[in-house]
Amino acid sequence: MSIVCAVSRILQTKTIISINQKCFTRAFSILPRSNKNQDSNFKRKYFFRSVLSVAAGVIGYVSLNDKVKSAVPLSGRRDQFNFIADVVAVSAPSVVYIEIQDGRRFDIYSGKPIPISNGSGFIVKEDGLILTNAHVVINKPNAVVNVRLMNGSIHTGFVEDYDVKSDLATVRIPVKNLPIMKLGTSADLRPGEWVVAMGSPLALSNTVTAGVISSTQRPSKELGLQGNDMVYIQTDAPITFGNSGGPLVNLDGEAIGINSMKVTSGISFAIPIDYVKDFLEKRKAKSPKVSKKYLGITLLSLTPNILMELRMRNPGMPSDITHGILVWKVIIGSPAYIGGLQPGDIVTHINGTPVNSATELYDILEKSSGKLSLQVVRGVLRITIIVTPELQY
Numbered sequence: 060m061s062i063v064c065a066v067s068r069i070l071q072t073k074t075i076i077s078i079n080q081k082c083f084t085r086a087f088s089i090l091p092r093s094n095k096n097q098d099s100n101f102k103r104k105y106f107f108r109s110v111l112s113v114a115a116g117v118i119g120y121v122s123l124n125d126k127v128k129s130a131v132p133l134s135g136r137r138d139q140f141n142f143i144a145d146v147v148a149v150s151a152p153s154v155v156y157i158e159i160q161d162g163r164r165f166d167i168y169s170g171k172p173i174p175i176s177n178g179s180g181f182i183v184k185e186d187g188l189i190l191t192n193a194h195v196v197i198n199k200p201n202a203v204v205n206v207r208l209m210n211g212s213i214h215t216g217f218v219e220d221y222d223v224k225s226d227l228a229t230v231r232i233p234v235k236n237l238p239i240m241k242l243g244t245s246a247d248l249r250p251g252e253w254v255v256a257m258g259s260p261l262a263l264s265n266t267v268t269a270g271v272i273s274s275t276q277r278p279s280k281e282l283g284l285q286g287n288d289m290v291y292i293q294t295d296a297p298i299t300f301g302n303s304g305g306p307l308v309n310l311d312g313e314a315i316g317i318n319s320m321k322v323t324s325g326i327s328f329a330i331p332i333d334y335v336k337d338f339l340e341k342r343k344a345k346s347p348k349v350s351k352k353y354l355g356i357t358l359l360s361l362t363p364n365i366l367m368e369l370r371m372r373n374p375g376m377p378s379d380i381t382h383g384i385l386v387w388k389v390i391i392g393s394p395a396y397i398g399g400l401q402p403g404d405i406v407t408h409i410n411g412t413p414v415n416s417a418t419e420l421y422d423i424l425e426k427s428s429g430k431l432s433l434q435v436v437r438g439v440l441r442i443t444i445i446v447t448p449e450l451q452y
Contacts, residue, residue, distance in 0.1 A: 142310055143269050146255050149312035151267075152238040153182040154305060156207040156259040157195055157216075157230065165365075172203060172359075172387075179258030179305030180206070180230060181240040181314065183339075187214075190335060191304030192319060193221040193228040203357060206232050209265060215357045215388065220342045225289065226319060226330065227338045233353050233390070240306055243313025245292065245331035248275045256296040256318055256327070258305025270296030277328065291328040292316045298327035352424050352448035355393020356400060358417040359385045369405075375439040382415045383407040383436070398446035401437065408434035424448060 157180050160172035178195030182188070189206065196204060196218050204216045214232040221228035252272045259266060274293035292307065298318045307316035307329040316329030359365065361383045369385070370376055386404040389396050406414060409423045410432050424431070433444045 142253075143255060143267070146308055146310055146312050147257070147267050150240060150255070150257060150306065150308050150314075151265060152209050153240040154209065154257045154265065155180045155182065155189060157189075157191060157304065158205045158207070159196065160203045160205060165368075175202065177259065177301055178303045179301065179318070181257075181304075181306045182237045183239055183242065185235065185237050185239055187216075187232040187234045187237060188219070189216070189230040189232065190317065190339075191228050191230060192317065192330075193223050193226045195304045196228050196230060197221050197223070204230060206230065208234075208237075214390070222338055225334055225338055227317070227335060229339075229342065233355065233393070240308075241313045242332055242336060243309055243311065243315045245275070245315050245333045248272055248292065248309075248315060248331075250274060253310050254294055254296055254315070255308045255310075256294070256298050256302060256305065256329075257308060258298075258302035258318055266302075268297040270294050273326070289334060290331065291319065292331055294327055294329060295325045296327065297321075297324070298329070352450060353393070354395045354424065354446060354448055355390040356386055356395040357388035358406075358420060359387050360416040361385055361405065373438060377436060377439070377441070380405065380407065380436055382413060384414055384417055384420055394446050394449050398433075399444050400433070400435070400446065403437070404444075405436040406433050407436060 157178045158174050159176040161175045164173045165171060176195065178191060180189040180191035180195075183190050196202075204218065205213055206216045207213045214234055216230045216232040219229045219231045250272050254270060254272055256268045256270070257266070272292060272294050276290040277293045279289045279291065292315070294307065296307070298321045300321075302318045303320070305318045306314040307318055309315050314335075315332050317332070317335060319328050319330050321327045361369075361380075365385060366380070383405045386395075386400055386402055386406065389400050389402055406420070408414065409420060410427060411434075412423060414420050414423065429447070431446045431448065433446060435442050435444050
């Protein structure tokens, strides 16, 4: 192709020189005649000037032609090469942010429970089942698990199952028709394959990083991890604190691992998705379908400190209140919301039985059938609220 272009340029140059020679001859034909020496010198002088001007013209023409050819339009390249953005568009809606709050400690300025841990997860069932790392959600006494979806809505969840050895856990939230992450396979992964790590590092939701797979089977013993025989996916996609539990996704938009840990910059590890599938199957086999009763509230057990703070805010509160459960949050549309419970209510009795902690409430909830009669203190009033729990499977 370059030879053809060169020949074409030579032919173009010859044509230009030929035209200039004709013009040169015609110009001299109209000049007055002089002696032969003067005529010869004159012709030689103007011939060289003509050649120089032709050469300059050819160089300028070739340079301009090259510039025109190099100005290739760039439109369309974003659609052609933004394959990472395509993966994110498909996968991001199913990724969630998980925050663990201490139900006994409150921020003195906002009055909200203090976060003690956070991480990521992704939805695998439309009925609210979320996968994450076990170290994100377990061993947190008096903890409240809050899950924030991509649309910004926040839901209180509970840990349904976990396996410390494989560092896997499931969390469930009371929401239906959720977008789910498709699970791929980690058996056919290859080093050098593009992957995308998604999650909420440092509590920054919906964060995306990309890299390649460095190793498909990194034994746990090489990492100094004792007590399991797992192999990990090694990647250079940045995985930071808070990314734990989020998905590692291939270019087909499938989760092929769960982000687990970072060793140093450029060296991070994920649990292969095939281990996760085994965990889900074992969970299904050992846990037959059971019903759970759902109220749709976040509760805090009344401690002396909380009770003292409530009395300072509401001096008219009955003085004989020494126990109970503080309703911290009520989910809109839930049975508690429909029944009339409000944030700030103190539940003292359920069906006539005194309750001192959230654990006691849930024990009564599971043992009872039908409607619940809640004795509630609201401000200076004592009221009774009837709530019909919702069965979930």
